Amino acid sequence: MEGSAARPRTRIQTEKRDTILEAALEVFSTHGFRGSTIDQIAAAAGMSKPNLLYYFRRKEDIFTTLIQRLLDTWLAPLRELDDEGDPLTELRSYIRRKIEMARDYPRESRIFANEILQGAPRILPMLEGELKQLVDEKAVIIRGWMRSGRIARTDPYHLIFSIWATTQHYADFDVQVRAVLGPDRGGEGRFEDAARFLEQLFVEGLRPKG
Amino acid sequence: MEGSAARPRTRIQTEKRDTILEAALEVFSTHGFRGSTIDQIAAAAGMSKPNLLYYFRRKEDIFTTLIQRLLDTWLAPLRELDDEGDPLTELRSYIRRKIEMARDYPRESRIFANEILQGAPRILPMLEGELKQLVDEKAVIIRGWMRSGRIARTDPYHLIFSIWATTQHYADFDVQVRAVLGPDRGGEGRFEDAARFLEQLFVEGLRPKG
DNA sequence: CTAACCTTTGTCCATTCGGTCAAAAAATGC
DNA sequence: GCATTTTTTGACCGAATGGACAAAGGTTAG
Numbered sequence: 105m106e107g108s109a110a111r112p113r114t115r116i117q118t119e120k121r122d123t124i125l126e127a128a129l130e131v132f133s134t135h136g137f138r139g140s141t142i143d144q145i146a147a148a149a150g151m152s153k154p155n156l157l158y159y160f161r162r163k164e165d166i167f168t169t170l171i172q173r174l175l176d177t178w179l180a181p182l183r184e185l186d187d188e189g190d191p192l193t194e195l196r197s198y199i200r201r202k203i204e205m206a207r208d209y210p211r212e213s214r215i216f217a218n219e220i221l222q223g224a225p226r227i228l229p230m231l232e233g234e235l236k237q238l239v240d241e242k243a244v245i246i247r248g249w250m251r252s253g254r255i256a257r258t259d260p261y262h263l264i265f266s267i268w269a270t271t272q273h274y275a276d277f278d279v280q281v282r283a284v285l286g287p288d289r290g291g292e293g294r295f296e297d298a299a300r301f302l303e304q305l306f307v308e309g310l311r312p313k314g
Numbered sequence: 315m316e317g318s319a320a321r322p323r324t325r326i327q328t329e330k331r332d333t334i335l336e337a338a339l340e341v342f343s344t345h346g347f348r349g350s351t352i353d354q355i356a357a358a359a360g361m362s363k364p365n366l367l368y369y370f371r372r373k374e375d376i377f378t379t380l381i382q383r384l385l386d387t388w389l390a391p392l393r394e395l396d397d398e399g400d401p402l403t404e405l406r407s408y409i410r411r412k413i414e415m416a417r418d419y420p421r422e423s424r425i426f427a428n429e430i431l432q433g434a435p436r437i438l439p440m441l442e443g444e445l446k447q448l449v450d451e452k453a454v455i456i457r458g459w460m461r462s463g464r465i466a467r468t469d470p471y472h473l474i475f476s477i478w479a480t481t482q483h484y485a486d487f488d489v490q491v492r493a494v495l496g497p498d499r500g501g502e503g504r505f506e507d508a509a510r511f512l513e514q515l516f517v518e519g520l521r522p523k524g
Numbered sequence: 525c526t527a528a529c530c531t532t533t534g535t536c537c538a539t540t541c542g543g544t545c546a547a548a549a550a551a552t553g554c
Numbered sequence: 555g556c557a558t559t560t561t562t563t564g565a566c567c568g569a570a571t572g573g574a575c576a577a578a579g580g581t582t583a584g
Contacts, residue, residue, distance in 0.1 A: 266515060269483035373543090
């Protein structure tokens with residue numbers, strides 16, 4: 105039974121595939137798909153290249169499996185945006201969750217950023233399908249909040265884009281953020297500062313005009 | 315006289331080097347540094363690989379020359395932020411200029427994004443030097459506006475980051491933006507919509523509380 | 525113990541890529 | 555027109571890379 109089948113059967117296969125995916129996350133997120141080599145991933149996973157290729161037939165298989173597995177985690181915060189909650193509170197906790205993800209899962213953010221920068225050759229269908237559908241859904245909710253006057257009227261799509269952009273910026277452009285803040289302000293506190301700033305910006309920016 | 319000297323002497327050298335840099339901008343911005351090959355750039359520039367290498371000795375020389383040349387253009391909008399102007403007007407036109415750049419020069423934006431994503435190995439000194447200095451300078455101006463009560467008090471650095479993030483998002487993540495907006499809303503109007511949204515967000519978000 | 529299956533590895537291969545080099549071709553100065 | 559310099563090119567090289575393969579080493583069920 106070959107190991108690279110879509111569904112691993114043995115315990116050893118499940119474990120090794122997980123090890124490989126963790127290593128691949130590390131490597132792909134820092135060098136991009138094209139810039140990463142199978143050797144690098146194999147080394148990071150502590151195994152030989154042919155052994156790795158026993159579990160994943162091709163480099164691209166590792167990447168697509170990884171992306172597929174990351175997707176749910178990545179979209180979870182947006183999924184939690186709740187129609188029933190208080191609009192400004194909901195948006196504020198969405199922003200906070202996204203900033204926490206930028207802090208705790210920067211590699212995941214960079215993988216997506218890298219892929220989209222290159223034109224999303226391997227995940228375009230997902231963007232046009234699953235992602236668009238989710239955003240459409242949440243845009244309806246946000247528009248409802250606007251109609252009932254609980255937040256200011258504006259474009260819900262660009263609102264979501266701007267939350268993505270500002271929060272993921274702290275993962276994807278981390279080097280630049282730290283370089284500009286300098287040694288004194290570039291410590292761990294930057295995420296807390298960012299969260300405070302963004303909450304203020306969006307809450308004040310979206311407060312309905314009396 | 316070798317052609318790859320820092321200062322080209324003949325007219326033909328100046329022209330060819332420009333042709334190469336334009337081709338390199340196209341190639342580097344879509345595949346990143348590592349993902350681009352000299353052959354691709356040479357083909358895009360309409361010359362043979364050895365001929366290209368006659369003008370730039372190494373692949374990295376092309377890249378650094380290109381980045382160097384792009385830098386001024388790229389930072390121009392921030393440089394124009396004027397102490398003397400009306401704060402909200404100044405910020406609004408900064409945002410508008412940045413959105414126009416995302417629309418008109420997406421390749422430049424993607425080159426920087428790509429480089430920073432990989433940890434800015436080739437431009438880190440510039441980030442820590444020139445860029446930091448410029449931002450420090452403008453942060454002082456913005457803080458002055460806050461002190462005099464003409465805009466709300468907040469963190470000027472994160473304010474600048476958020477303007478970068480939101481505007482450049484429309485260049486760097488263009489594929490995703492178009493995928494989510496769909497065929498009907500993903501047309502050229504998206505930049506105008508984005509500009510309107512962002513101006514509203516920042517102006518309302520920064521309006522000083524009476 | 526043994527046969528069948530799963531896992532690991534050393535070796536090898538074709539391709540791609542960055543870069544060199546010498547020689548041809550073109551341009552330039554006199 | 556001729557000599558010198560600049561530009562262009564074909565051929566080539568070594569290293570890196572994705573991937574194939576067969577053989578060896580383990581594991582497990584009977």
